Amino acid sequence: MNLVGLDPAHIDRFPGAFSGGQRQRIGIARALATNPKVLALDEPVSALDVSIQAGVINLLAELQAKLELSYLLVAHDLSVVRHISDRVAVLYLGGIVEIGDVDAVFDESRHPYTQALLSAIPIPDPTVERTRSRVVLKGDLPSPTDNEPGCRFASRCPLFQTLPEQDRARCLHETPALHGGEGADHLVACHFR
CATH class of the missing domain: 3.40.50.300 (P-loop containing nucleotide triphosphate hydrolases)
Incomplete structure (x- = not known):
């Protein structure tokens, strides 16, 4: 005790x-x-x-x-x-969307969901808090029990909305794998990051 x-x-x-x-x-x-x-x-x-x-x-x-x-x-x-x-994994609907050293994920987040989460953390300085931009997620949350192919975050992803039709089709039909640069310890599950 x-x-x-x-x-x-x-x-x-x-x-x-x-x-x-x-x-x-x-x-x-x-x-x-x-x-x-x-x-x-x-x-x-x-x-x-x-x-x-x-x-x-x-x-x-x-x-x-x-x-x-x-x-x-x-x-x-x-x-x-x-x-x-020391390390952090960000999950969306039970799947890892970003993983790596805690400083890399917090300071250089790459997945749009991670960026949205981090933008929601309040900053104690009122001047900075008022002037910073937030990532606000829109769209429908998919059912966690759906086992459809494709990116599970696509319906809420701000990046998805800016992509050309061919790239959107990839998001909707191909599940992104975790990837990073060569020898990278910071991995992200996004086709376009």
Whole structure:
């Protein structure tokens, strides 16, 4: 319990006696009980107040360094992803559309969906926030159960709208594979990026 910042004297308390942050720390302690090398973290701070989130994120970073842990982090809060991750994969309807080093994906995103997600992150500077452009997605979200060929993002893709008819046909009928430059570690699933 000390490892995750909890008082061992509280071991006999009932769950309702702990705060949300303490309960999250208990969950982390339980996961560490088997001495794992990899932890799957599904939205580890999404239900916590922002003030508590920082403590849990810092704890995860400390544990990662101290115990040589690897994390598989699932999160919708991209600020958390950037802070704690070395590599990131962006998924759309269950498929990877972009993957690479966290700095490459955040600073040089190539897939239109990744660009839309990143443009939605608020910037604390009001002057910059007011003047920046956002990528607003339009169009219908396809059914996640459809198994049609082609790019699953095409119906919402801002790039698709600018393509000539022949290229649009490729998007609609040919599923894009992840690709990058020679020896690239930053991969994108888009025919035209």
